[in-house]
Amino acid sequence: MEPFNAEPTRSALISSYVTPVDFFYKRNHGPIPVVDDIERYSVSLSGLIKNSKDLFMKDICKLPKYTVTATLQCAGNRRTAMSKSRTVKGVGWDIAALGNAVWGGAKLADVLELVGIPYLTSITQSGGKHVEFVSIDKCKEENGGPYKASIPLSQATNPEADVLLAYEMNGEPINRDHGYPLRVVVPGVIGARSVKWLDYINIIAEECQGFFMQKDYKMFPPTVNWDNINWSTRRPQMDFPVQSAICSLDDVSVVKHGKITIKGYAVSGGGRGIERVDVSIDGGKTWEEATRYQRTGVPYIADDSSSDRWAWVFFEAEANIPQSAEIVAKAVDISANVQPESIDSVWNLRGILNTSWHRVHVRVGQ
Ligand code: MTE
Ligand code: MO
Structure with missing residues (x-):
């Protein structure tokens, strides 16, 4: 069974500035997980920090709540047109694999402060430089392991970067398709880094070694093909271009x-x-x-x-x-x-x- 992917029509996409959840594109790499026991759901923070901590929803909801209007765009948006020029590998998208939502949640910078990492930290005392987000969903690209990604610690601890652990989308609890009960939203960055159904957060020294960071979502020059590709020569894509x-x-x-x-x-x-x-x-x-x-x-x-x-x-x-x-x-x-x-x-x-x-x-x- 293929994971569930969907995009709205062109006219539906621009019918409102804030995209209704029904018209918001959906991109999944595995079956959508069910989290039904919200009391027991927690996100653990561990890795290169002094004290690990389990955060329950009530802990996250106690932090100041921010709403950030941010557009998420899949790196593969407009892929179908690119494939017409020369075949590419990946899910076909027209021009609507993006949406603009009002995300509500805690700032990741505040969450990290709870475990003793101050604002604007680029390296922890124990050498942590990246923040890895690990999901609950399992996918074949990770050989049945969880979907994951990371961002630099400097971005995660910068309150102005507005990275959220979001529990609301357009004023409602985030629905299952979009990451219930909690997802990461990394504004300005390709959608792949906004991990849904967050399970745990790891502070690590090197960027996440997962498939979607190292073997996918990298921009290669037009001369690279499947016979001569060397994944390690390129960086994981982060910011979206214009x-x-x-x-x-x-x-x-x-x-x-x-x-x-x-x-x-x-x-x-x-x-x-x-x-x-x-x-x-x-x-x-x-x-x-x-x-x-x-x-x-x-x-x-x-x-x-x-x-x-x-x-x-x-x-x-x-x-x-x-x-x-x-x-x-x-x-x-x-x-x-x-x-x-x-x-x-x-x-x-x-x-x-x-x-x-x-x-x-x-x-x-x-
Ligand atoms: N997070 C998890 N856990 N699993 C996924 O498959 N897909 C990513 C990202 N986060 C994905 C994920 C990709 S590639 C994109 S473009 C966005 O989620 C899509 O978010 P949406 O389905 O809410 O639109
Ligand atoms: Mo994506």
């Missing part, structure tokens, strides 16, 4: 009049805001800037306290098209990173991080 896609149109749309609305999302990693979204109706020869917003009616300003730092931005532009047109979108983040023009330049055998210009075709018909 991304955008048009959601108001299908790959090929026929419209009645020439007037169309070009609407979609843009998001970058590492908390980098979206500086600009450009749209083109001539395949990328000339461009116009789209308007950007998060909550409807509030113009978006990157890096402003009025905007959600870890969340996507919607963009919108109107255009009058001739008989037929290739519509393109590309986003620029506040570090002036721009999406690459071609798929081939970023093609990689695992089909991750397809952030190439998103193109759709429109024809005026009857």
